Amino acid sequence: MSEHEFRDFYYHASTMFHNDHVDDMFRVSSSVSVDHHPSSYMSFTDCLHSSVGEYGSLEKAFGLSPSSSEVFSSPIEGLNQTTNQQSSEVMAITPNSSISSSSSEAAYCEEDSAKNNKDKQPKGSDDGSKESPKKGMKGAKKKAERKQKEPRFAFVTKSEVDHLEDGYRWRKYGQKAVKNSPYPRSYYRCTTQKCTVKKRVERSFQDPSTVITTYEGQHNHPLPTTLRGNAAALFPPSMFAPATARPSFPHELFMQMAAPHEMNNQQANGVAAASMFGENFSPYHHQYHHHHRQVSDYGLLQDMVPSRFLKHEP
DNA sequence: CGCCTTTGACCGGCGC
DNA sequence: GCGCCGGTCAAAGGCG
Helix, strand or coil, X not given: CCHHHHCEEEEEEEXXXXXXXXXXXXXXXXXXXXXXXXXXXXXHHHHHHCCCCCCCHHHHHHCCCCCCCCCCCCHHHHHHHCCCCCEEEEEEECCCCCCCCCCCCHHHHHHHHHHHCCCCCCCCCCCCCCCCCHHHHHHHHHHHCCCCCCCEEEEEEECCCCCCCCCCCEEEEEEEECCCCXXXXXXXXXXXXXXXXXXXXXXXXXXXXXXXXXXXXXXXCCCCCCCCCCHHHHCCHHHHCCCCCCCCCHHHHHHHHHCHHHCCHHHHHHHHHHHHHHHCCCCCCCCCCCCCCCHHHHHHHHHHCCHHHCCCCC
């Protein structure tokens, strides 16, 4: 797998606020040209080292309030135009926003599914009773269990392979044809017991060279040490710290940022990443800043970005 | 043999 | 009620 296939890394984050009065969804997107060296990511990781004192920094960085429905830009539409450029865009929308979902596939489908408040799997804690008839169970339990929205995170990557290696073990449990798209959508579940994280993978209909990956939920466990192949060796030791200690991947990071009330103290450290928005992810900073840093930062970057984007060879 | 993918059936929500 | 659609189940088969 040549590095050119991962030359462009598109990043699209979305998450939801869960508080009682505001149910907004923030979306953050940016595209970063990696050029020929991973240090090109530095602006991304550099910000992670910065400290942020308060949760509100996210809104301040965005220059908007959580209830704002103003749209600064359309990240997905921007993606198609800035394939080989650096850009960053931020938008915030509400579930009731009339923003069209036609410009993207999976990423904007988030909005729909979130709005639908679909019932989550009742087997969240333990699926020991797998033999129970699903038909009756679903009907009975559906009402009782309060619908709960799982934080989601979607990002777009330029890749020829659909399922990107991200350090976790996944089991495919379904595949469906995507409406208005020749490419199917695959459904994966984390194979770690009691971990309910799911992800969807589909190739972009508008740009078949890109793959849209959507994570749902947060891992409640460290990276598995028994990865198939030699994938585990690809990650630095810090990768195996408890998943709750700090964000390991962008989706975790952003979920923590946008839903800080769900964090524990350790996770709160992840808020530090919010400073990145004030610098390079601000809607008013469309100029990309190139930073040249040391390898140590690269290690941290690996903690955040699926290994596929950092590896030079499969 | 364990783990994984494949794949059609099934489910529930939604719009008509 | 019916059909569509997104998502999930689970049996069957593949593979190392």
